Amino acid sequence: MIDFFNSFPNIENKKIGGWGRRNFVNSKLTTFENSKDLKNFILRGKELTCITRGLGRSYGDAAQLKEDFVLNLKYRERISICGNEVTVGSWIPIDELLRLIIPLGFFLPVSPGSSKVSIGGAIAADTHGKNHDKKGSIGNHITKILLCDARGKIQTLRPKIEKTDDNNDLFWATIGGMGLTGIIIEATISLIKIETSFMKVDTYVCDELNSLMNLMKNKNKQYAYSVAWIDSMHDKFRGVLTCANHAKKEDLKLNRSNLLIYDDNTIANTPKFLPDGILNRFTVKTFNEIWFRKSSIRKKSLKTISQFFYPLDAIQNWNRIYGSHGFYQYQFVVPFDKAFFIYKALRKLKEYTNNSFLAVLKIFGNANHSFLSFPQPGWTLSIDLPASNSNLTKVLDQLDEELASLGGKIYLAKDLRQNSEIFKKTYPLYPKWRSVKSQMDPENIFQSDLSKRLKI
Numbered sequence: 518m519i520d521f522f523n524s525f526p527n528i529e530n531k532k533i534g535g536w537g538r539r540n541f542v543n544s545k546l547t548t549f550e551n552s553k554d555l556k557n558f559i560l561r562g563k564e565l566t567c568i569t570r571g572l573g574r575s576y577g578d579a580a581q582l583k584e585d586f587v588l589n590l591k592y593r594e595r596i597s598i599c600g601n602e603v604t605v606g607s608w609i610p611i612d613e614l615l616r617l618i619i620p621l622g623f624f625l626p627v628s629p630g631s632s633k634v635s636i637g638g639a640i641a642a643d644t645h646g647k648n649h650d651k652k653g654s655i656g657n658h659i660t661k662i663l664l665c666d667a668r669g670k671i672q673t674l675r676p677k678i679e680k681t682d683d684n685n686d687l688f689w690a691t692i693g694g695m696g697l698t699g700i701i702i703e704a705t706i707s708l709i710k711i712e713t714s715f716m717k718v719d720t721y722v723c724d725e726l727n728s729l730m731n732l733m734k735n736k737n738k739q740y741a742y743s744v745a746w747i748d749s750m751h752d753k754f755r756g757v758l759t760c761a762n763h764a765k766k767e768d769l770k771l772n773r774s775n776l777l778i779y780d781d782n783t784i785a786n787t788p789k790f791l792p793d794g795i796l797n798r799f800t801v802k803t804f805n806e807i808w809f810r811k812s813s814i815r816k817k818s819l820k821t822i823s824q825f826f827y828p829l830d831a832i833q834n835w836n837r838i839y840g841s842h843g844f845y846q847y848q849f850v851v852p853f854d855k856a857f858f859i860y861k862a863l864r865k866l867k868e869y870t871n872n873s874f875l876a877v878l879k880i881f882g883n884a885n886h887s888f889l890s891f892p893q894p895g896w897t898l899s900i901d902l903p904a905s906n907s908n909l910t911k912v913l914d915q916l917d918e919e920l921a922s923l924g925g926k927i928y929l930a931k932d933l934r935q936n937s938e939i940f941k942k943t944y945p946l947y948p949k950w951r952s953v954k955s956q957m958d959p960e961n962i963f964q965s966d967l968s969k970r971l972k973i
Contacts, residue, residue, distance in 0.1 A: 533587065536836050537576040538843030539904055539933055542583035542966065546570075548591050552665075552702065555590065559700075559962070560669035568965040569696045571608055571635030575642065576846045577933030578966035579695050585964075588700065590637075598623070601708050602660060607637025607701040612781055612830075619779040619822065623708040624763070627655045630877075632781065632827045637701040642930035643693035643890040645897075647742035647761075647826070650882030654892050656692035657885050661705040664691060664698070667958040671702065676886070685886075690953040693890035695929055697963045697973070698954055713776040715764040716742075716825040718818045725753035726860055729878070730896070736760055737880060742825075747863065747876040749900060754863050756878070761825055769819070780823055781830065839903050845933055847913055848899035850881055850892065851925035858923055859898050862916055866900065869908040876900040888950035891928045899931065910934060929967065937972040947973065 527548040534541035547567075549555045559565070567586035568579075581587060590608040596617055597604050603623070605614055611625070612632035618624065629644040640662070645654040652658070662674040664687075677685040691698045721736070723729035729745055737743055740760035747756040766776060829835055836844070851858045859878070866873070877899045881892045902909055917927065917939045926943035927935050941947055951973065 528586075533570070533573070533581050534843075535577045535579070535581065535933065536574050537845055537904070537933060538836055538839065539845065540578055540581075540966070542578075542581055544582055544587040545585060546587050546589055548589045550591065555588070555665060555700065556669045556671075558588075559665060559667065565962055566964045568963060569637065569641075569700050571638035572610060572633055574631060574634045574638065576931045577929075578970065579642075579930060579932075580638070581966050582964060583966055590700075595703075598708075601710070602705050603708055604661075604703060604705045605636050606703050607640065608635050610635055611639065612779075612827075615779045615822070618708060619711070619714050620777045622710055622712070622777055624711045624822065625655075626652050626658045626707060626709045628826050630827065631830055632823065633830060636704055636706075637696075640692060640701055640704055641694060641696045642928075643885070643887050643892075644930070645879075645881070645892050647744045647879060649892050650737065650880050651741065653882065653885055654693075654887075654890060655706075656689070656887050656890060658707045659692065659704055660707060662688065662691060663702040663704070665700040665702055667699065667960060667962045672699075686949075686953045687957060689886045690888055690950050690957065692885070693887035693929075694950070694954070695889065695967060696965065697968055698957045699963060711763050711777070712765045713763070713769060714778055714822050715769060715776075716761040716820045716822060717764045717768055718759060718761045718820050718825060720816055720818070721758040721760070722755070723758065724755045726756065726863070729754075729756040729758060730856065730859070732758055733878070733880060743880070745878040747878055747898075749863055749867060749873045749876040754860065759825075761820075764819065780821055781827075839901075840905065842903065842905040844904050845902050845909065845913070846899055846931045847902060847916075848891075848897060848928040848931040849916075849920055849925050850895050850897040850928075851920065851923055852893075852895040855923040855925065856896055858920065858925065859896055861919075862898065863900075865912060865916065866902065869912050870906065872906075873900050873902055888946040888953070889929065889944060891926065891930070893926070895925070897928075899928075932967070935971075937970070940971045940973070 529546045531546040532541050533544050567588055568582045569588045570580040603618060611634050627646045629646060639655050643654045643656045664672045664674055666672055674688040674691060676688050721732055723732055733745055741762045743760040745756050745758045747754050879897050881895050881897055884893045917935055921939050921942045
């Protein structure tokens, strides 16, 4: 067994971490050039533990495994379109898929805030977008998954109407299952039709949080997508609400020769080394002031898909701005009737000088059938917090406890620090997922630093 692993040609001892640039670990990064090698690797690894890694955009420790195997699937399989469905290899980035489908008049029904996410990673996290209350999360639109299980067998998983169907349980355990049920080889996704690759965007500004949340609820029915930025440094937590619909041909007054084109919008790269302390109270407050004033000027605009959906992708490696300590992204959902917790969390973080220029608020609709999916009806706030603040983890631990008591939860794809007790209290379908996981992976081959920390 040891000889087999040692002789494997594509194993590299490498230090890896999440997008938050915290908790780097040494792992055996193992690259596969074809599906045959992958299956052989799983079959011969009787004492193997491993996790799959896509593009490393999970903020925490979900795609790493200390001193063990991290599988990097580099080979490209087909991308094929049949009707309004696309079948795509799970390790292909969203932006690569968009380059193909947008010129054909298609778009993903649900997209996360970055296009630099692999399809498999999006499914494993059951990612959501700016339209969850209307379209749900990505798992709602997956019609088939090919999965390499712990025995090296390729299984075909499909959602079924009958909730008691065994295959249905395997499917929904994999959707949102953080890569712990097996290796997603490819997936078939239902697409939506678009006439152009542009978005009609309306911007509204509010001087305080309650007005912002009320406006979001009132405007939500008029638009396909909506998201709010909050000035976390402002005393009243003022904000900017951005709403959009896909532009139609008649909406484009300019004479454009190509109405369906994808531009990744990259304009700059962050330097590899930035001095610690660049994000302080003064710089964050200045940035927030500029952003609020800029948003107050332009009420209506026309943006490309990449400009609207993936604004942070314009700056490559923007996570480096937090310096050597990295950052935590704290994203939680809380029921609608517990909306006061949004204000309380912002106030508490501000009180302990946790400076953030990126605080985003969205509305969630109904959950799907996934056992570990994050979205549920309510408000979700995500906020980036520099890890250099020594008070941070203590404050977040306190917020975790109250969040759990209110029926909320923390997003696993962004998490790096919640404890096992909080997780098991806030994900009530975990025991069912654990039962299905044991059926799919009886030897517990698929593990990650996240699963070990949460004891799942």
